[in-house]
Amino acid sequence: MQDWDENSIESKVISMTEKFSFLCLASVLFVGTFVFLFWETMHGMVVVWDQDANYSHGFIIPFVSGYLVWQKWGTVTSKSARTSVLGLILMVFGLFSFLAGQVADEDFTMRVSMIIVFGGGLLFAFGREIFKEILFPYGYLFFMVPLPYVLYDNIAFPLKLLISKYSVLVMKAMSIPVLREGNVIHLVNTTLEVADACSGIRSIISLLALAAAMAYFTQKGWLKRSVLIFLALPIAVLANAIRVIGTGILASRFGPEVAEGFFHEFAGMVIFGMAMVMLVFSATILNKMGAKRNG
Numbered sequence: 001m002q003d004w005d006e007n008s009i010e011s012k013v014i015s016m017t018e019k020f021s022f023l024c025l026a027s028v029l030f031v032g033t034f035v036f037l038f039w040e041t042m043h044g045m046v047v048v049w050d051q052d053a054n055y056s057h058g059f060i061i062p063f064v065s066g067y068l069v070w071q072k073w074g075t076v077t078s079k080s081a082r083t084s085v086l087g088l089i090l091m092v093f094g095l096f097s098f099l100a101g102q103v104a105d106e107d108f109t110m111r112v113s114m115i116i117v118f119g120g121g122l123l124f125a126f127g128r129e130i131f132k133e134i135l136f137p138y139g140y141l142f143f144m145v146p147l148p149y150v151l152y153d154n155i156a157f158p159l160k161l162l163i164s165k166y167s168v169l170v171m172k173a174m175s176i177p178v179l180r181e182g183n184v185i186h187l188v189n190t191t192l193e194v195a196d197a198c199s200g201i202r203s204i205i206s207l208l209a210l211a212a213a214m215a216y217f218t219q220k221g222w223l224k225r226s227v228l229i230f231l232a233l234p235i236a237v238l239a240n241a242i243r244v245i246g247t248g249i250l251a252s253r254f255g256p257e258v259a260e261g262f263f264h265e266f267a268g269m270v271i272f273g274m275a276m277v278m279l280v281f282s283a284t285i286l287n288k289m290g291a292k293r294n295g
Contacts, residue, residue: 030121030125034117034118034121037098037117038098038110038114038117041098041107041110041111041114042114044107044111045058045107045111045144045145045146046058046059048146049144049146052146053202054146054152054201054202054205055144055146055205057143057144057205057206057209058143058144058145058146061140061141061143061144061209062141062144064140064213065137065138065140065141066137068134068136068137068140068213068216069134069137072133072134072137075133076130076133076134079129079130079133080127080129081125081126081127081130082126082127082128082129083124083125083126083127084123084124084126084127084128084131085124086123086124086128087119087120087121087122087123087124087125087131088120088124089120090116090117090119090120090123090124091116091117091120091121091124092120093116093120094113094114094115094116094117094119094120095113095117097109097110097112097113097116098110098113098114098117101113106148107146107148108145108146108147108148111145111146112142112145115141115142115145118138118141119131119138122134122138136216140209140212140213143208143209143212147205152201155201155204156201157183159201159237160183160194160195161182161183162237163194163237163240163241163244164180164182164183164184164185164194164244165180166241167185167194167241167244167245167248168180168185170241170245171245171248171249171252174249176248176249176252177252178248178252183195185244185248187248187251187252188252189251189252189255190251190255192244192247192248192251194244203236203239203240203271203272203275204232204233204236204237206272207232207235207236207275207276207279208229208232208233210232210276210279211228211229211231211232211279212229214228214279214280214283215228215229215283218283218286218287219283219286219287224286224289227286228279228282228283228286231279231282232279235275235278235279235282236275238275238278239271239272239274239275239278240271242271242274243271
């Protein structure tokens with residue numbers, strides 16, 4: 001009886017060792033193949049993060065996603081891993097998308113397909129239960145993908161016109177002589193152009209990523225989380241309208257030099273900080289609304 005128990009324990013240990021060895025080998029093969037296929041895509045995306053201020057937040061997205069997984073690590077490890085065929089299907093779809101992106105020379109498609117293949121690998125290796133637990137951290141990775149320039153321009157240009165229009169209305173209400181031509185604002189002593197940096201598109205991209213993480217940590221239920229993420233849009237537009245109005249006031253009263261250079265860049269940082277404060281305030285209000293209902 002004792003020999004049977006020892007043999008049984010030994011066979012279980014060997015079985016576990018074989019499974020662990022197979023898992024390590026499969027992981028190394030997947031990571032190696034993934035890096036080989038997507039190295040140029042990853043490198044190109046990092047270059048965009050480094051050179052385009054609109055996407056500089058991309059550097060921190062993988063770390064935030066990893067932190068979110070670490071926060072749920074206890075729940076993740078408590079569930080049993082089972083391979084899922086859906087993950088294999090997702091990987092095949094991602095690879096076909098990557099091939100289509102290469103043929104069309106379209107960076108956005110290749111970058112998105114990279115994340116799809118990565119998600120398919122996770123789903124295939126660990127199964128639906130574990131993938132469900134890490135779904136938000138995985139989905140958060142899409143925030144690091146730069147938008148295609150066609151879509152970027154289609155969003156930025158209407159925002160520039162919108163902010164220019166209402167900024168001029170406010171300045172007129174303050175008795176400041178001003179004239180608008182599209183996204184160009186004419187003052188008595190200078191001319192201001194509402195560029196992409198003042199359109200709100202940069203703030204929107206960064207605030208959406210921030211709002212998504214904040215909603216995940218501070219709000220309960222998908223409804224309130226969705227509301228907080230949506231609020232990042234008007235907050236970014238409002239904050240940048242305040243920036244344009246402030247620049248116009250400074251330029252009209254103290255000269256164009258005051259509204260340019262360091263003060264303009266510093267105002268951008270201050271306005272983004274203001275937008276973050278408004279986002280935190282919105283999250284607090286949403287939490288209090290839920291507390292009142294529960295009370």
